[in-house]
Amino acid sequence: MNLLLIKPTEINTDGRVTLVGRRHDHAREVLRVQTGETLRVGVRGGRVGTAEVLSEDARGLALQVTLDAAPPPRAGVDLVLALPRPKALKRVVPAVASLGVDRVVLVNAARVEKSYFESKALADDFLAGLVDLGLEQARDTVPPAIEIRERLKPFVEDELDEWAGKDSLRLLAHPAPASPVEPPSTHQRAVVAIGPDGGWVPFEVELFTKAGFHPFSLGPRVLRVEVAVPVALGALQAGRGRSP
Amino acid sequence: MNLLLIKPTEINTDGRVTLVGRRHDHAREVLRVQTGETLRVGVRGGRVGTAEVLSEDARGLALQVTLDAAPPPRAGVDLVLALPRPKALKRVVPAVASLGVDRVVLVNAARVEKSYFESKALADDFLAGLVDLGLEQARDTVPPAIEIRERLKPFVEDELDEWAGKDSLRLLAHPAPASPVEPPSTHQRAVVAIGPDGGWVPFEVELFTKAGFHPFSLGPRVLRVEVAVPVALGALQAGRGRSP
Known part of the structure; x- marks a missing residue:
């Protein structure tokens, strides 16, 4: 603390x-x-x-x-995160809060087990406790807003434009090689979608691509979500630092 | 797995x-x-x-x-890591192995508690088990070499040149604002020194700076070591992808 x-x-x-x-x-x-x-x-x-x-x-x-x-500046990043297993959720939420992410939507995906949505770790009070751990670590005071969506398709097709804003850079983390993506400029928001263990399935990749997401490689390795999230944030931060 | x-x-x-x-x-x-x-x-x-x-x-x-x-390509990164508390070590070693780091030296620092060096988590067999978890996660087979140095100064002054190689880019992760660092080119090795909770003390910063390390900011936030390591790797990876 x-x-x-x-x-x-x-x-x-x-x-x-x-x-x-x-x-x-x-x-x-x-x-x-x-x-x-x-x-x-x-x-x-x-x-x-x-x-x-x-x-x-x-x-x-x-x-x-x-x-x-003032608390430290925000990362300027929102996350669309395939709901991790409860054990991983307990690690990733403090990490996300410590990194200054503004908003997280925990979504369903083909490779997410339905039972994860029944987890006690998703109770408001429990999530708030995990967020506090991350804020106390990073000397921050601003909690990320955490929402849950049990249906991915309506969220991406109907809600995402308003949620993410029209001008955000939309990135889809994907283990496969992807073309280099121009990093967001200093003040542009980035929305990063990070899939479950095993990645997004082709239908989901198509869904996100239609919604304007660019594939964004985190490298050739299959990473745990609590490692993949900071890798993505580090890559974005380095890109912003170098952009005009 | x-x-x-x-x-x-x-x-x-x-x-x-x-x-x-x-x-x-x-x-x-x-x-x-x-x-x-x-x-x-x-x-x-x-x-x-x-x-x-x-x-x-x-x-x-x-x-x-x-x-x-072949297993996935290496990250081309070595770490000098202030020995974390045993609980954090158990999280960071699998993360380091999953990220394809080649070598880790766990070092002492002013803000490392002496008792951490007595931890059972530093036993060879236990570390090997943590490494296997990370390799199994990332579908890799090449374990990072892990060494322990209870004295920082002789390591940096007498061993580091040979250990790191003359041509490596040497980076000192430091929470304070730092000038932007040119990312390593595709084939150049990077050595990143990451301090304890609370950071390196001025004497240590001077020691690393004399040994050719450039301050490298991971942002304005105080991060847990298991978050700071992937952030640093993500930043380096993004830099390499964009370098000629």
Whole structure:
């Protein structure tokens, strides 16, 4: 935890907050905070800054918060992600949040097992907890919006244009060799669709291609989703850095 | 498991092999193989291909192996990695193997806890098991060589030139903003040094800089090592794809 994440409603008008539970425990047991010490904090969805420890005892961790900086800039990337198995989901959601992705749609695909949609890991509260882990890691405060679509075709055909915006660069991660794609320019949004283990099936490739997605190779290797996502983000980031 | 990994010594001269233990269990319980079926296989350090299931019973999984293809091309990247905490090591080693990294040196750093060097996860057999997970995922057969150095300074000052080779592009991952780095050309090796949670300390940055490392930004975010490594590899891969 590189940042203590606070909810806007938890802070008094005078900038004081008292935390109990997981964050208090972490501050006491891992950070071993002392009165007068300074911690990095951020307000979910808002600014980051520091907090002076006013007291730490059985009543909780009392802080005086100063929010003096913006959270890190966004990656400018949205993801269409074939719903991973629950174990992989628990790893990829914190990674996605730490990388500053704005929106994730978890979609069905031919090679996604139906049972994954029944997973308890998809409960709102559980996902929010995974997101917090990633934000705390990256010292960010802005959670990605996570949506779930159990039917891929209507999402791509009917919803995607509005969801992605007309001017986004649309990329379809595909293990097969693909022609080089011009990286998005600094301010253009990118939407990256990343398939399940085993990749998208031809019908799905066609569906995305019709919706304006360009095949985008992550290399010749079959990667776990929690590895493929950062590889894609790293490639986009390098491209942006070099584009005019 | 996208590839069944076989040791060279396990195969008879007539291309037959009988597997017991973990791989047999996986083939029976997860893949639910039937006699006559074909599996993807590879020989550790060698070629990949297919295997016909001759039989599957209490004696093991008997296969007739045909090795007709090369494993995927290498990433052309070596890593100098500050030794992560054991939990992170267990995630990053399979990722590194799946990405086709050739060599990893796990080094000490000011922000690495000394106790990590005592971890059971550093035992040769345990590391080899983690590597196999990554190779099986990526359908690769070539394990990265993993070495451990408990003293950073003598490694960088005395060993690194020979280890990395004179012509490699040397990059120091650093969260601070850094000038853009020209990506390595297609055949040039890259050596990337990735620090611990909290980054390299100034003394270490100076040490690497003196040894010819260029600061290389992975963006403004503090990333977990198992996320930072694929981001760096993705950025290098994108750069190579676009270099002449």
